Amino acid sequence: MQAGIELVGVGGVTAMTMRAVCREAQLSQKFFYESFTDTDDLLREVYRSTFHRARTVIESAAASGEDETDSTERMRAGVDAAARLVKDDPRVCRILLVEPIADLTLRHFVRDSIFAMITNPMAATHPTLAPAEDSVRSKMRYATVFGSIISLFLEWTEGNFGDDRDAFVDHVTDVLLSTVSRR
Template sequence: MGLDERRRVRRERLLDAGIALIGAPDGSVANVRAVCRAAELTERYFYESFTDRDAFVREVYGLVGERARDALVAAVTSAEHTRRAEAAVRAFVALMVDEPAMGRVLLLAPLREPAISGRGVELAPVFVALVSAQLTEIGDDAVRTMVAVGLVGALTSLFMGYLDGAITVPRETFVHHCVALLERAAHDAQRGG
C-alpha cells in the first residue's frame, strides 16, 4: 500500500470514529484523544488530515450530509414516480435509523456541538431542493418551495424524535406516517395552489 493510500485509510478510520463518537446516544465528547483512541491511531495521524478538532467535526458532519443526500438522490432516481416518496423515506430511514450514529450526527449533533451549530441551517436547502424537485405536480414555484420547506422541517422533527426516543412506534408505522405526510402535503398544495 502506497503512502497516499495509507493516508486515505487512516483518514477514513478517523472519520468513522468521529461518526461513532459524535453520534453516540449520550453525545460523547469527541476530543482528539478520544477519536484517535477509537480509530487506534496516534494524534500525529489526526493532524495529518485535520487542522484541529472543529475542522474534524465539520468534516464528519459534511460526510454524513453527503451520504444522506446521495442516498436520497439514488432512491428517487431509481424509483418510479408514484413510489418516490416511499423510496426516499425508506432510504433515509435505512441511513438514519439503521445507522443511528449517522442520524444523530446529522440531526442532533448541530444542537449540541458548537463546531457545527449553524450547519443544519446551511444543509437544509439541499434537502429542500431534493423535495421540491419531486413536487412536480405543484405548478406554482413559490407554493412548491413553501411545501418543500415545511416538509423538510416536519420530517426533520419526526426523525429527531424517533432517534432520541420521543417517538416510539414500530418502524413501518413511522415509515408509513412519513410517506403519508409527503403525499398528503403534495396533494393538498396541488388542490389549493
C-alpha cells in the same frame, strides 16, 4: 473519519475531542493534524460524509421507485430508504438530526448549507419541495416541516412507533405531501 462518526454518532459532539478521536482511531495526534485542522473541521467532515451517505441512499431509492414517473412514489421510496437507514444505523439520525440542534457550531454549518440540503435530496423525490425563493416565509415553512420530520425520525429510530415501517413511511410521506399541497 470513522472514529469521528462513531464518537459523534454514539456520544454526540461533546464526545469528539481530539484525544478521543486519536484514541478511537488508534493514531497519534500527529496523524490527526495531518488530516484536519481541528475538531470543528473533522465535525464538518463527519456531517458532510454522513449527509452524503444518506443522500446517496435516498436518491438511489427514489430513482428506482416502482413508478419512476410518479413523484409521490419516488418520495415514498426515498422516505422508506431513510427510515431503513436510520433504523439500521442510529448514528446517522444522531449526526444529521440531533447534533445540529444541540451544537451551535454544527447548527450554523447546517444552516449555511440548508439550501443544498433542501433541494437535494427532497427535490430529487419531489421537485416542488425545492424552495422557489429565499424569503423569510419560505425559511419558516421549511423549518416547520423539517422540525416535524426530525421529531418523527427521532421517535422512529428510538423504536417509539413500533416496527410497522410502512405506516411510518406513509405518515412521513403524507406530511411532506401536505407541505407541497399548501405551497
